[in-house]
Amino acid sequence: MSVVDQSTTTAHVVGRVDDVPLGEGRAFVAGGVQVAVFRLRDGSLHATQAACPHAGGPLADGQTDADVLVCPLHLFAYRWRDGASTSGAAPVRLFAVHEEDGQLVVDV
Amino acid sequence: MGGLGRVMNPVLGGRPEGVSTLHFAMDDADGVDTRQRLVVVGNGMAGARVVEEVLERGGGDQFAITVFGEEPHGNYNRIMLSHVLAGEEHEDDIVLNSHDWYADNGVQLRAGVRVRRIDTHAKVVHAADGTATSYDQLVLATGSRSFIPPMTGLYRSDDEFLPGVFGFRTIDDTRAMLAAAAEHEKAVVVGGGLLGLEAARALQGHGLQVEVVHAGTHLMNQQLDPDGGAILKQSVESLGIVVHLATRTTEVIGPDRVRGVVLADGRAIDADMLVIAAGIRPVTEVALMSGIEVERGVVVDDQLRTDDPDVYAVGECAQHRGEVYGLVAPVWEQARVLADLLTGTDPDAEYHGSRTATKLKVAGVDVATMGVNRPERDTDEFLVISEPRRGVHLSVVVRDDRLIGATLLGDTRKVAFLTQAFDRGTPLPEERITLLVDLSDGAGSSDGREPGVAELPGDSQVCNCNGVSKQDICDTVASGCTTVGGVMDRTRAGKGCGSCKGLVKQIVEWAADGDVVEDPAESWYVPGIPLAKPALMAAIREQGLLSVSAVFAALAPGGAEDAKSKMGLTSLLRMIWGADHVQENDAKFINDRVHGNIQRDGTFSVVPQIKGGVTTPAQLRRIADVAEKYEVPMVKITGGQRIDLLGVRKEDLPAMWDDLGMPSGYAYGKSFRTVKTCVGTDFCRFGLGDSTQLGIDLETRFQGIESPAKMKLAVVGCPRNCAEAYVKDVGVVAVGNGKWEVYVGGAAGATIRKGDLLATVDSPAAVIELTGRFLQYYRENANWLERTYDFVPRVGLERIKHVLLEDGEGILADLDEGMQRSIDAYTDPWGQDGRQPATPGQFRTALPLVDLPKVPVR
Ligand code: SRM
Ligand SMILES: Cc1cc2nc3c(=O)[nH]c(=O)nc-3n(C[C@H](O)[C@H](O)[C@H](O)COP(=O)(O)OP(=O)(O)OC[C@H]3O[C@@H](n4cnc5c(N)ncnc54)[C@H](O)[C@@H]3O)c2cc1C
Numbered sequence A: 001m002s003v004v005d006q007s008t009t010t011a012h013v014v015g016r017v018d019d020v021p022l023g024e025g026r027a028f029v030a031g032g033v034q035v036a037v038f039r040l041r042d043g044s045l046h047a048t049q050a051a052c053p054h055a056g057g058p059l060a061d062g063q064t065d066a067d068v069l070v071c072p073l074h075l076f077a078y079r080w081r082d083g084a085s086t087s088g089a090a091p092v093r094l095f096a097v098h099e100e101d102g103q104l105v106v107d108v
Numbered sequence B: 001m002g003g004l005g006r007v008m009n010p011v012l013g014g015r016p017e018g019v020s021t022l023h024f025a026m027d028d029a030d031g032v033d034t035r036q037r038l039v040v041v042g043n044g045m046a047g048a049r050v051v052e053e054v055l056e057r058g059g060g061d062q063f064a065i066t067v068f069g070e071e072p073h074g075n076y077n078r079i080m081l082s083h084v085l086a087g088e089e090h091e092d093d094i095v096l097n098s099h100d101w102y103a104d105n106g107v108q109l110r111a112g113v114r115v116r117r118i119d120t121h122a123k124v125v126h127a128a129d130g131t132a133t134s135y136d137q138l139v140l141a142t143g144s145r146s147f148i149p150p151m152t153g154l155y156r157s158d159d160e161f162l163p164g165v166f167g168f169r170t171i172d173d174t175r176a177m178l179a180a181a182a183e184h185e186k187a188v189v190v191g192g193g194l195l196g197l198e199a200a201r202a203l204q205g206h207g208l209q210v211e212v213v214h215a216g217t218h219l220m221n222q223q224l225d226p227d228g229g230a231i232l233k234q235s236v237e238s239l240g241i242v243v244h245l246a247t248r249t250t251e252v253i254g255p256d257r258v259r260g261v262v263l264a265d266g267r268a269i270d271a272d273m274l275v276i277a278a279g280i281r282p283v284t285e286v287a288l289m290s291g292i293e294v295e296r297g298v299v300v301d302d303q304l305r306t307d308d309p310d311v312y313a314v315g316e317c318a319q320h321r322g323e324v325y326g327l328v329a330p331v332w333e334q335a336r337v338l339a340d341l342l343t344g345t346d347p348d349a350e351y352h353g354s355r356t357a358t359k360l361k362v363a364g365v366d367v368a369t370m371g372v373n374r375p376e377r378d379t380d381e382f383l384v385i386s387e388p389r390r391g392v393h394l395s396v397v398v399r400d401d402r403l404i405g406a407t408l409l410g411d412t413r414k415v416a417f418l419t420q421a422f423d424r425g426t427p428l429p430e431e432r433i434t435l436l437v438d439l440s441d442g443a444g445s446s447d448g449r450e451p452g453v454a455e456l457p458g459d460s461q462v463c464n465c466n467g468v469s470k471q472d473i474c475d476t477v478a479s480g481c482t483t484v485g486g487v488m489d490r491t492r493a494g495k496g497c498g499s500c501k502g503l504v505k506q507i508v509e510w511a512a513d514g515d516v517v518e519d520p521a522e523s524w525y526v527p528g529i530p531l532a533k534p535a536l537m538a539a540i541r542e543q544g545l546l547s548v549s550a551v552f553a554a555l556a557p558g559g560a561e562d563a564k565s566k567m568g569l570t571s572l573l574r575m576i577w578g579a580d581h582v583q584e585n586d587a588k589f590i591n592d593r594v595h596g597n598i599q600r601d602g603t604f605s606v607v608p609q610i611k612g613g614v615t616t617p618a619q620l621r622r623i624a625d626v627a628e629k630y631e632v633p634m635v636k637i638t639g640g641q642r643i644d645l646l647g648v649r650k651e652d653l654p655a656m657w658d659d660l661g662m663p664s665g666y667a668y669g670k671s672f673r674t675v676k677t678c679v680g681t682d683f684c685r686f687g688l689g690d691s692t693q694l695g696i697d698l699e700t701r702f703q704g705i706e707s708p709a710k711m712k713l714a715v716v717g718c719p720r721n722c723a724e725a726y727v728k729d730v731g732v733v734a735v736g737n738g739k740w741e742v743y744v745g746g747a748a749g750a751t752i753r754k755g756d757l758l759a760t761v762d763s764p765a766a767v768i769e770l771t772g773r774f775l776q777y778y779r780e781n782a783n784w785l786e787r788t789y790d791f792v793p794r795v796g797l798e799r800i801k802h803v804l805l806e807d808g809e810g811i812l813a814d815l816d817e818g819m820q821r822s823i824d825a826y827t828d829p830w831g832q833d834g835r836q837p838a839t840p841g842q843f844r845t846a847l848p849l850v851d852l853p854k855v856p857v858r
């Protein structure tokens, strides 16, 4: 069950923190990989693969809370903690993401 | 099985740190434990149930208990694996006894440790990790494994399947299949019994094309007769699953992974997954290695004892009076008898075999079987009702006035009575046909013959999956648990295949004698806030909560947000506060954020408002221009009398709306949608009222109003009903002399229901007023996502009439006012957000690298 298991990652600046409104997600490209970056209402940042493992739904259009991300197409939920689906789908891949001087930095 | 590395998988029901071996104050290292040592080999449904039953009889003081389980997991409900595979159930929800449970009950769980053999002379268990564990009493509960029919090319090495081949027995098998299903398109399932059909249906649900290969001449030949099997085949095939009967897979096409299979008749089928569900075989290696008598299973007597007096066997590994069982109900009975014996609660307890009656849902089809499925003697009575077209096949076999077998396929309404007659030999009605059908025109049990829950004997099994009797349920209710959900949680009744839920509910209601507390969570408006709608609305009003985040902060447990509650709360706040509601885009579902319906490839649809289905050449020209300019892949006339532009890129939405210059038709929201109309008096020779104008007026007044679920209306000019008003949330029918009938609660979607006549009024203005009142009453009182076709029967037409026609609750003025507030708050979202995005990147694409659209262009 792979989560943040890359042995070597590269940091990519994908945009500005303000590009992602509070509570929402936006899609970016980080080093050729499509990622969805979320900024929760508690200020925390999360990043996942952009396409849903279930049937390719656009995860950046999903809804979130402190525990899960819900895909907009069939409402499968994925846990931030480990990327596991609480609905029986394959897990979603998570990426490390942090802020540096107002920039969004994703490790891919 | 399944060839998946176990170490990489999280432990089901495990402790977060993955601790699996635990020690306790009372364990033998202290040298003070005077208890006998009870060792259970096998931590499946039987092994764990024996431990539970022993503990329930106070056995914790008598025994130091150790359980060995080859699987690293806690004990989980194996019969729910089909639901996990289907994605209907999360694996965490099928845990029956977690590692913590064992710890809390002082039971030592040696999870992930296989037992090799038992030295019955020294009374020691030797495990694969090299340990030796002494016992006084030992229980074998090693269950079964999948039977793997011989075929060439199946294995990559001695004990490893070719990648793409799966058994279906454990959670690890299930996980491996789920992972593979996400990547593949075609599966072949070997075996057309219960397990095979469940696997086939589940995989098909993940979008795979599935073919079932079954060696028997009909499906489920263990349970069904050939006619029943043929009807089941029809039902299964109508789901799109291909069935091959009377043939076998002889070869797997490889070589690196599964590419297909070859059948006995030489045909080849392409496949990238091969699931083997061709039956089960008892796991008997431990017994064999230990010199214990084994035939098909481990041979036991009526006290479940093997030929060694201190070794017992239960569950699917055991063979009792020549029978080896493959269902869970006998496991419960055996576990009770064994616990009675071990603890001395009843030293004479005996097990006499189980009469297996099963009630299952196989691939979406209800099946119940018990006893024999064909007459065996000339004097046996045999009654069959077969309706192949409906997929229904019912039969009973009666001998000497006793029911000795029944098979119900596609319609199991009679199963409760038949099971009881089968189990207890209760007298049968003279008119045998009433065993299978109600002749009293749907009046059901009121014919007095079919016993209600009151007459069910206490020990009759209600939930077969979890072995729960009527008495268990009554005891739980008596101990103060009076919610249906609470009783289900405590007893696990209804938590298996779910087919007994209705009966459980009836028993709880009966046992609580009117004291049933409604399940609190069931009545909550949204799952994340523990309040029913009226209390929630009152709290929002009193505390002046204007935004969804404010509602969570004030009313959710721990102030925690809940993603799945946000959409319902947004809708509710908009209704309560109108324009004063503080919008939060993250609290809206994507459709409401970008004012279009999301499509399967992440594009959106654009449905402009066309009031009453009436358009103009100018509008049509604009729509045509826009469709061309933005290369819209499909332009479609909808079932709602308007035009849908499908497959639009998110980033094109604002410009398209601008070019259209038409307001949103709200085809995406839980809101007021459309008013369909017919041509009425203007053109139709039968028209009795101007339905077109009235429809346009209704749509103008109520456009865009949000509500607990969609509101779709229609107005027709005469009872010929060309715009289907009888089956709308509100349907208006002109009946002549200026009069209009107003119907409410109609439906012709997933549910078909003719609306109830609320009133006949005598002007279009009166129709609009009454419609507004009904819609507002519905908005304020319906549950989230409850359409009017459920709301009206739930509240009752009489009550609705009393409130809306006689002002029986004195709220008409409030209803009018509430509706007016929402009407005043209406703004066209396309006009608004199109010009000034609500949040940065509102219309940025969410999947940048994929070529859009992916939907086919027409
Ligand atoms: C476009 C349209 C089909 C068409 O090509 O004609 C359509 C398309 C969808 N319908 Fe429908 N329904 C359409 C008319 C209907 C009708 C007929 C009508 O409105 O008179 C019905 C039966 C009436 C009713 O609502 O009961 C209808 C009953 C449903 C249902 C079942 C609702 C129910 O509770 O019975 C759903 C599912 C749901 O709401 O959960 C549904 C859901 C859907 C969704 C929104 C599925 C979804 O959630 O994504 C489809 C969106 C496709 C898209 O991307 O645009 N659609 N749908 C029709 C749009 C009408 C319009 O102009 O607004
Ligand atoms: C997908 C599926 C769906 C099913 N659906 C239904 C249904 O709808 N209705 C129904 O009545 N029944 C159903 N069944 C059957 C039901 O699950 C079994 O009857 C039940 O699990 C039998 O319990 P058991 O304890 O005998 O065997 P199991 O539950 O298989 O447990 C045996 C355990 O022993 C362990 N073990 C084996 N050898 C050793 C060893 N040497 N050392 C340590 N541990 C060992 C195994 O790892 C396993 O965990 C279904 C089964 C499956 C697989």
Ligand code: SF4
Pocket (backbone or CB within 6 Å): none
């Ligand atoms: S019937 Fe409605 S919901 Fe079903 S596929 Fe057609 S448009 Fe979609």
Ligand code: FES
Pocket (backbone or CB within 6 Å): A052, A053, A054, A055, A056, A057, A071, A072, A073, A074, A075, A076
């Ligand atoms: S595509 Fe995400 S849940 Fe189906």
